[in-house]
Amino acid sequence: MIRLVKVSKSYGDTIAVRQLSLVVNQGEVCVLIGPSGCGKTTTLRMVNRLIEPTAGRIFINGKEISRVKPEQLRRSIGYAIQSVGLFPHMTVADNIAVVPELLHWAKSRVAHRIDELLRLVGLDPLEYASKYPNQLSGGEAQRIGVARALAANPPILLMDEPFGAVDPLTREKLQAQFLRIQQELKKTVLLVTHDLDEAIRLADRIAIMASGRLVQHATPEEILSRPTNKFVHDFVGTDRALKRLSRIGVASFIRPTHSVKLSTPMKEVASVCERCHWVWVVDDDGKFTGWLDRTSLPAANSVRQAMVVGDRDEITITKNATLREALSRMLGQGFNSIPVVDEEGRLIGEVSLGDVEAATAKMEP
Amino acid sequence: MLRRQLNLWILLTVLTGLFVWLIASTGLWEATLRFLFPQESQVLHPRASLLVLVWEHVKLVILSSSLTVLVGVPLGIWVTRPSGRNFLPIVYYLTSFGQTFPPVAVLALAVPMIGFGVIPTVIALFLYGLLPVVRNTIAGLRAVSQDVLDAAYGMGMSRWQALIRVEMPLAARVILAGIHISVIINIGTAMIGAVIGAGGLGSPIIAGLVQDNLAYIIEGAVPAAMLAVLADRLLANLERLFAYSAEKAR
Numbered sequence: 088m089i090r091l092v093k094v095s096k097s098y099g100d101t102i103a104v105r106q107l108s109l110v111v112n113q114g115e116v117c118v119l120i121g122p123s124g125c126g127k128t129t130t131l132r133m134v135n136r137l138i139e140p141t142a143g144r145i146f147i148n149g150k151e152i153s154r155v156k157p158e159q160l161r162r163s164i165g166y167a168i169q170s171v172g173l174f175p176h177m178t179v180a181d182n183i184a185v186v187p188e189l190l191h192w193a194k195s196r197v198a199h200r201i202d203e204l205l206r207l208v209g210l211d212p213l214e215y216a217s218k219y220p221n222q223l224s225g226g227e228a229q230r231i232g233v234a235r236a237l238a239a240n241p242p243i244l245l246m247d248e249p250f251g252a253v254d255p256l257t258r259e260k261l262q263a264q265f266l267r268i269q270q271e272l273k274k275t276v277l278l279v280t281h282d283l284d285e286a287i288r289l290a291d292r293i294a295i296m297a298s299g300r301l302v303q304h305a306t307p308e309e310i311l312s313r314p315t316n317k318f319v320h321d322f323v324g325t326d327r328a329l330k331r332l333s334r335i336g337v338a339s340f341i342r343p344t345h346s347v348k349l350s351t352p353m354k355e356v357a358s359v360c361e362r363c364h365w366v367w368v369v370d371d372d373g374k375f376t377g378w379l380d381r382t383s384l385p386a387a388n389s390v391r392q393a394m395v396v397g398d399r400d401e402i403t404i405t406k407n408a409t410l411r412e413a414l415s416r417m418l419g420q421g422f423n424s425i426p427v428v429d430e431e432g433r434l435i436g437e438v439s440l441g442d443v444e445a446a447t448a449k450m451e452p
Numbered sequence: 453m454l455r456r457q458l459n460l461w462i463l464l465t466v467l468t469g470l471f472v473w474l475i476a477s478t479g480l481w482e483a484t485l486r487f488l489f490p491q492e493s494q495v496l497h498p499r500a501s502l503l504v505l506v507w508e509h510v511k512l513v514i515l516s517s518s519l520t521v522l523v524g525v526p527l528g529i530w531v532t533r534p535s536g537r538n539f540l541p542i543v544y545y546l547t548s549f550g551q552t553f554p555p556v557a558v559l560a561l562a563v564p565m566i567g568f569g570v571i572p573t574v575i576a577l578f579l580y581g582l583l584p585v586v587r588n589t590i591a592g593l594r595a596v597s598q599d600v601l602d603a604a605y606g607m608g609m610s611r612w613q614a615l616i617r618v619e620m621p622l623a624a625r626v627i628l629a630g631i632h633i634s635v636i637i638n639i640g641t642a643m644i645g646a647v648i649g650a651g652g653l654g655s656p657i658i659a660g661l662v663q664d665n666l667a668y669i670i671e672g673a674v675p676a677a678m679l680a681v682l683a684d685r686l687l688a689n690l691e692r693l694f695a696y697s698a699e700k701a702r
């Protein structure tokens with residue numbers, strides 16, 4: 088648990104952080120967000136004593152950190168810095184090994200850990216372990232930075248815009264990876280970002296800062312539904328309803344749906360289509376392959392002839408998706424409902440536009 | 453990559469062997485110089501054999517350059533630490549002064565105090581070669597980016613660990629380049645040692661100038677030039693050893 092009590096930091100006349108009090112509970116992800124220069128990095132770096140506060144106290148698990156030797160403190164806190172900062176003269180493996188080596192781990196244990204971490208962040212150890220930082224793309228380097236922060240399995244992580252320097256697609260992948268890792272490891276995380284969508288996606292709680300002050304500290308749902316003042320209101324923007332949809336999973340909105348197989352005889356198809364205008368088509372394994380419109384039935388003599396083939400990646404969602412993703416698929420495809428599939432691509436149901444609208448209406452203003 | 457490095461070291465060893473053989477072959481030198489300067493009664497400086505002269509020269513360079521490195525590198529490190537940062541301008545100024553001050557003048561000042569011989573020469577060479585080493589140590593350490601330092605301290609390295617594991621390896625090439633320049637300067641400047649009896653390849657050259665004997669001058673100048681080339685190769689190889697990242701992986 089991290090607890091900041093009325094912490095301030097000033098540089099001469101500039102006050103970077105003012106009277107900030109904040110608690111990050113055990114196993115919780117707290118995302119610090121706010122405009123550039125509002126004091127996010129300063130706050131983060133006070134927690135591992137890279138910066139000493141001008142006033143106030145900081146506790147980790149009840150212990151005041153000013154009583155702990157900085158080096159010792161830092162070895163128990165993973166730190167992914169804003170600009171990655173990999174050591175250019177060390178290989179990826181040596182970079183990851185820094186903290187374990189400072190802690191005098193046995194060689195075999197370090198080697199094993201490097202392998203494990205590279206896999207955890209989705210990079211092949213055989214390919215990447217012996218590379219040098221200047222042979223990595225920005226996204227790969229950031230992943231190594233995160234792996235390095237995780238290396239000695241610290242219970243606390245400080246991450247300063249860990250996914251800042253990558254394209255939106257890679258960022259989404261990294262975020263998903265982060266959530267997966269966090270579900271498994273349950274670290275206490277203080278993460279800085281500029282990106283509200285990222286905050287909403289990753290945070291258990293969001294701490295919004297403005298010019299050194301904490302403006303609101305609450306769950307993403309609460310921040311979106313009850314912004315505490317005009318600053319937060321403007322900061323979260325006018326598309327709050329849409330953002331809130333990204334906190335809601337589709338799982339509880341999945342309905343059973345009609346489908347036919349490629350091998351289903353036309354007579355049977357006709358009877359299924361009595362009740363609806365169109366149906367999803369699956370192959371013999373139950374995997375999604377497209378859809379079929381009732382109007383195309385008379386001219387065809389097999390499902391294959393009548394159906395429209397659809398790209399599974401473009402049309403379907405999995406049950407881990409959010410309502411926001413479901414909605415964006417519907418709008419993109421012009422459908423009133425969107426098929427939900429399992430990991431193998433087998434159709435398990437659908438989510439309808441009506442349900443998404445109902446969910447939006449049910450949310451508080 | 454490794455193979456290329458190995459080849460360079462083999463080449464250096466062969467060249468050094470060749471050099472030693474060449475300067476040890478007194479007969480060859482004598483014959484060649486006699487052929488070139490038939491009018492001279494003597495073509496080899498009588499003070500000592502060429503092998504001894506070269507060895508004296510090398511000794512001067514090794515002594516003074518070691519001293520330069522042992523003092524210059526720690527000095528450069530110290531003025532880039534928080535404790536010594538205030539001294540950076542003065543150290544910089546003093547070392548620059550050391551280089552603008554002609555070594556001959558240093559000798560002139562040193563002799564009355566220390567007397568003749570190797571020691572005043574080594575001191576003069578040491579002061580003269582200090583600037584490139586100190587300057588490059590400072591430049592190399594300052595070029596280590598703040599991000600990398602932040603990461604080092606953020607991981608829990610002490611100041612000493614950050615210096616040894618991160619800053620020095622990253623600055624090594626630039627520091628070595630400074631040592632490189634310093635050593636090459638020293639090989640040339642060590643000639644003046646002969647003026648106050650420190651021996652070395654300066655002896656035949658000065659004798660040649662005084663007695664108007666071109667053969668003596670060649671006897672001193674040609675091995676000195678070869679020595680400079682060898683030292684240059686050696687230091688270049690060392691620098692290559694400290695190349696890192698992609699260059700090393702290749």
Ligand SMILES: Nc1ncnc2c1ncn2[C@@H]1O[C@H](COP(=O)(O)OP(=O)(O)OP(=O)(O)O)[C@@H](O)[C@H]1O
Nearest residue numbers: 098101102103122123124125126127128129130281
């Ligand atoms: N060493 C320093 N000396 C003087 N002022 C500083 C120093 N470090 C930070 N500041 C000031 O403190 C304020 C907060 O800086 P900080 O780095 O915490 O911002 P940030 O929220 O992380 O911004 P960004 O999102 O751009 O990374 C800024 O106004 C900055 O100019």
Ligand SMILES: [Mg+2]
Nearest residue numbers: 127128129169
């Ligand atoms: Mg910052």
